[in-house]
Amino acid sequence: MAISMTIGHLKSRHSSITLLAVLLAGALALTGMIAPVRASDVGTSMSGPSTFPQRDGAALFQAVCQGCHQADAQGAVGAAAYPPLARNSKLAAATYPVYTILQGRKGMPSLEGYLSDAQVAAVVNYVRTHFGNQYTDAVTPQMVRAARETR
Numbered sequence: 001m002a003i004s005m006t007i008g009h010l011k012s013r014h015s016s017i018t019l020l021a022v023l024l025a026g027a028l029a030l031t032g033m034i035a036p037v038r039a040s041d042v043g044t045s046m047s048g049p050s051t052f053p054q055r056d057g058a059a060l061f062q063a064v065c066q067g068c069h070q071a072d073a074q075g076a077v078g079a080a081a082y083p084p085l086a087r088n089s090k091l092a093a094a095t096y097p098v099y100t101i102l103q104g105r106k107g108m109p110s111l112e113g114y115l116s117d118a119q120v121a122a123v124v125n126y127v128r129t130h131f132g133n134q135y136t137d138a139v140t141p142q143m144v145r146a147a148r149e150t151r
Contacts, residue, residue, distance in 0.1 A: 051114050057126025060119055064111065065127070073131035080107045086131035094139050097124045098147050112148065117141035 054060045062071075068082040069075055075084035090096050101120050104110035115123070118141045128135040 051116070052119065055119065055122065057122040057124075058130075060115075060123040061126055064115075064123065068108070073127065082107075085127050085133070087133060091128050091133050092135055094124070094128070094135070094137055094143070095147060097127065098139060098144055099151075102144075102147060102151065117144040117148070120144045 052060065052063055054063050061073075065085070066073075068080075069085050070082070073085040075082045075086075085091070098120060100108065101115065101124065102110060102112045111120075121139045121141045121144050124139045127133065128139075
């Protein structure tokens with residue numbers, strides 16, 4: 001009995017502290033002492049109309065791809081399966097990664113609205129020539145644009 005009363009007291013106290021923190025933050029925001037955080041303030045968000053600022057393939061890979069496919073492009077299995085990009089024979093067809101980036105595939109979201117034609121070409125060319133991949137026929141921004149138009 002004493003234990004359940006103590007747990008109930010802690011839950012009630014925790015709820016009160018949380019409520020006070022929320023009210024204090026709201027009051028400070030209303031008075032202008034702290035500014036509300038907007039999605040645009042924290043950089044690119046997959047939930048907004050932002051774009052990625054990186055331009056070269058390596059930087060784009062680091063910013064966009066390696067979070068799921070890992071820094072060494074070996075992929076990962078956990079909450080989902082992220083296929084390896086390293087030594088990936090599917091990358092031999094230059095349009096395969098272009099369409100995957102533009103349309104998404106399985107659990108991967110479409111990045112069409114987040115990357116320009118030049119950015120898609122840059123990251124595709126980077127992945128196709130690194131991580132044990134040796135596909136040197138370069139993707140151009142014009143090829144990406146054509147892929148967008150044929151979808």
